[in-house]
Amino acid sequence: MQQYDVVIIGGGASGLMCAAAAGYRGRSVLLLEHTRKIGRKILMSGGGRCNFTNIHNGPSNFLSDNPHFCKSALSRYPAAAFIELVERHGIDFHEKTLGQLFCNESSKEILQMLLTECEWAGVEMRTESAVTEIAARDGGYHLVTPQGDVQCQSLVIATGGLSIPNGGATGFAFDVARQFGLEMTDTRAALVPFTLQPADLEVFKPLSGASHNVVASIGPTQFKEALLFTHRGLSGPAILQISSYWTPGDNVSIDLFPELDLYEWLKQQRDERPKAEVSNVISQQMTKSIAHTFCDHWGIKGTMADQGNKALQAIADQFHNWIIKPSGTEGYRTAEVTIGGIITDEISSKTMEAKKAPGLYFIGECLDVTGHLGGHNFQWAWASGVAAGQVV
Numbered sequence: 496m497q498q499y500d501v502v503i504i505g506g507g508a509s510g511l512m513c514a515a516a517a518g519y520r521g522r523s524v525l526l527l528e529h530t531r532k533i534g535r536k537i538l539m540s541g542g543g544r545c546n547f548t549n550i551h552n553g554p555s556n557f558l559s560d561n562p563h564f565c566k567s568a569l570s571r572y573p574a575a576a577f578i579e580l581v582e583r584h585g586i587d588f589h590e591k592t593l594g595q596l597f598c599n600e601s602s603k604e605i606l607q608m609l610l611t612e613c614e615w616a617g618v619e620m621r622t623e624s625a626v627t628e629i630a631a632r633d634g635g636y637h638l639v640t641p642q643g644d645v646q647c648q649s650l651v652i653a654t655g656g657l658s659i660p661n662g663g664a665t666g667f668a669f670d671v672a673r674q675f676g677l678e679m680t681d682t683r684a685a686l687v688p689f690t691l692q693p694a695d696l697e698v699f700k701p702l703s704g705a706s707h708n709v710v711a712s713i714g715p716t717q718f719k720e721a722l723l724f725t726h727r728g729l730s731g732p733a734i735l736q737i738s739s740y741w742t743p744g745d746n747v748s749i750d751l752f753p754e755l756d757l758y759e760w761l762k763q764q765r766d767e768r769p770k771a772e773v774s775n776v777i778s779q780q781m782t783k784s785i786a787h788t789f790c791d792h793w794g795i796k797g798t799m800a801d802q803g804n805k806a807l808q809a810i811a812d813q814f815h816n817w818i819i820k821p822s823g824t825e826g827y828r829t830a831e832v833t834i835g836g837i838i839t840d841e842i843s844s845k846t847m848e849a850k851k852a853p854g855l856y857f858i859g860e861c862l863d864v865t866g867h868l869g870g871h872n873f874q875w876a877w878a879s880g881v882a883a884g885q886v887v
């Protein structure tokens with residue numbers, strides 16, 4: 496029988512961080528990953544440059560049934576702590592926008608940094624190691640793995656959520672949670688592109704690849720970032736962000752001119768360019784193809800001189816409040832995260848230990864803590880990983 500103080504299942508962001516923290520405390524640590532490759536999502540993150548944290552990270556950047564749950568771990572391991580680690584490893588990075596920090600070179604550097612930390616901390620790692628059985632035994636946990644049976648005092652589940660099944664995502668954490676009687680919220684894909692109803696898709700598909708800065712909102716929640724038209728519907732940061740607040744049937748309101756009082760500007764343009772076509776005038780403020788598509792779609796035609804104040808107001812209202820009813824999302828296939836998960840009431844916010852199962856810990860995305868786009872999800876993975884790593 497192989498004996499370890501700590502076994503961590505899941506070789507992703509939170510698992511690696513937890514493994515290093517526990518290893519540095521002198522614990523014998525075994526990390527098990529079921530795919531052939533450790534840290535795949537880290538490699539694919541941030542368009543290959545890993546948006547590893549956000550300097551503005553805080554509890555308000557997370558969705559959870561209990562918004563207070565994430566506070567303890569985030570305050571004990573804030574963005575500054577991870578930045579310090581990145582700097583210590585000599586990785587160059589930059590702020591792209593809104594506090595989002597990216598590697599200058601490649602996500603590989605963040606993964607290499609974590610692997611190096613694990614090596615220094617004496618962590619043993621096994622890939623292609625899918626655990627087939629877990630049982631509470633002898634005051635700890637007994638695991639059946641392809642490389643033989645393993646007994647540990649502390650078992651950490653760090654297998655993430657359901658997004659990107661092709662990259663190794665499984666519902667393993669949720670199965671283990673159910674096995675030990677822990678409750679779950681419903682889960683759904685989040686930070687995910689919208690698909691459009693067939694009629695809307697026909698109109699907007701030709702814009703595929705075009706983007707425009709907007710404010711996307713559902714009720715009081717709004718995000719001011721870029722919207723990207725795709726061949727299936729809508730994407731881009733504004734859409735990904737608002738998708739986390741969307742449930743089927745909801746409308747999404749999009750202000751296509753968040754920084755402009757379009758009505759006042761159109762009145763001014765009417766004085767200056769009375770003979771210009773409305774669509775050409777609007778093309779001064781957005782890509783021509785986008786302006787013309789919306790004008791055609793809404794039946795806006797004629798010259799500026801043809802438009803009375805009422806007509807200009809109606810045009811402005813349409814651009815400031817484009818209402819779409821997505822047909823759905825692209826689902827877990829392309830979602831960056833899973834919203835929902837293990838109910839946080841089941842878990843200690845200080846240690847990530849399951850209250851009903853001493854010695855069993857859950858960290859990272861499998862918990863009902865979901866970050867906004869922009870480095871917040873990794874910050875949660877680092878912080879929850881360290882919180883458990885300091886006590887297991």
Ligand SMILES: Cc1cc2nc3c(=O)[nH]c(=O)nc-3n(C[C@H](O)[C@H](O)[C@H](O)COP(=O)(O)OP(=O)(O)OC[C@H]3O[C@@H](n4cnc5c(N)ncnc54)[C@H](O)[C@@H]3O)c2cc1C
Pocket residue numbers: 504505506507508509510527528529530532533534535536537539540541542545546547548624625626653654655656658659662663664665666667830831832858859860861869870871872873874876
């Ligand atoms: C395309 C993409 C880009 C992203 N970009 C960013 C970004 O730039 N910034 C950001 O903050 N967040 C980003 N995210 C989100 C971020 O990757 C996740 O929130 C984060 O990785 C979650 O960490 P985790 O440790 O909980 O899970 P993961 O990092 O997903 O790790 C889970 C690991 O467990 C393994 N596993 C699964 N099931 C089993 C099993 N049964 N047995 C053993 N191992 C198992 C998986 O293969 C995986 O290696 C991105 C996500 C995607 C999909």
